[in-house]
Amino acid sequence: MSASRTLVFALLPLFASCQVFKDQPSDAASAEQVRLQGQLSQADGQLLFQPCQEQRRFVIDDAGATDIMGETAELLAGGPGPLFADVRGRLAASPQSGVDGQLKLERVYRLQHQGWGCDDPNFKRTTLHASGQEPGWSVTVGGRGLVLERQGQQPLALPFLEEQLPEGRLNLSSEANGQRLELWVAPQRCVDPMSGAVQHLMAELRLNGEVLRGCGYYGGARSD
Numbered sequence: 001m002s003a004s005r006t007l008v009f010a011l012l013p014l015f016a017s018c019q020v021f022k023d024q025p026s027d028a029a030s031a032e033q034v035r036l037q038g039q040l041s042q043a044d045g046q047l048l049f050q051p052c053q054e055q056r057r058f059v060i061d062d063a064g065a066t067d068i069m070g071e072t073a074e075l076l077a078g079g080p081g082p083l084f085a086d087v088r089g090r091l092a093a094s095p096q097s098g099v100d101g102q103l104k105l106e107r108v109y110r111l112q113h114q115g116w117g118c119d120d121p122n123f124k125r126t127t128l129h130a131s132g133q134e135p136g137w138s139v140t141v142g143g144r145g146l147v148l149e150r151q152g153q154q155p156l157a158l159p160f161l162e163e164q165l166p167e168g169r170l171n172l173s174s175e176a177n178g179q180r181l182e183l184w185v186a187p188q189r190c191v192d193p194m195s196g197a198v199q200h201l202m203a204e205l206r207l208n209g210e211v212l213r214g215c216g217y218y219g220g221a222r223s224d
Helices: 068-077
Strands: 005-008 020-022 034-043 046-051 058-061 083-092 102-112 126-132 137-142 145-150 156-158 160-164 170-176 179-191 198-207 210-218
Touching: 034 068, 034 102, 046 068, 068 083, 068 102, 102 210, 126 179, 126 198, 137 198, 145 179, 156 179, 179 210
Parallel strands: 058 102
Antiparallel strands: 005 160, 020 034, 034 046, 034 083, 046 058, 083 102, 102 198, 126 137, 126 210, 137 145, 145 156, 160 170, 170 179, 179 198, 198 210
């Protein structure tokens, strides 16, 4: 199977915020799915989702068997809620009183206590974000470049080459400004060891011969 490649030359533009958008589906079933960001809370043994900047609340129906109930229980055990959630699913009516409907959940991108959450100014134009600890690093990717940030150093904007691989894997590489960078991501549940945040991508950054591991998620500019 041949891999598809995209060469990106320019640098990352300024980001802007976005909290809700529709995927671009290939069939009628997925046409109803939306990606949403908001807060999760528990009440009467149920999981409730409240979209960012809204008062509506939706009961979670884990239609995609994501185990969000178990993930949420673990995170809430480590600290008080609510939690920020970045998810995809279908909104539907609910016969239950006191709520505005139900969210038939199909995919979880992120669950976290810490971070920007609903106030993330970079979400809309981010295609991919990956980060790790000890030492701290992050890579933020947009349609025109990537920004590498490392603990104790200034952010560095770089052009990159993207390679689509089988099984949903992705490789980004760059050789510019004296840096040799490769970022590998794969669809696999990943937990940040310091914050406990759950993300849907496993990430590995190879920087000038050093291997750094972490987690990642697709941003609002990517509909995967």
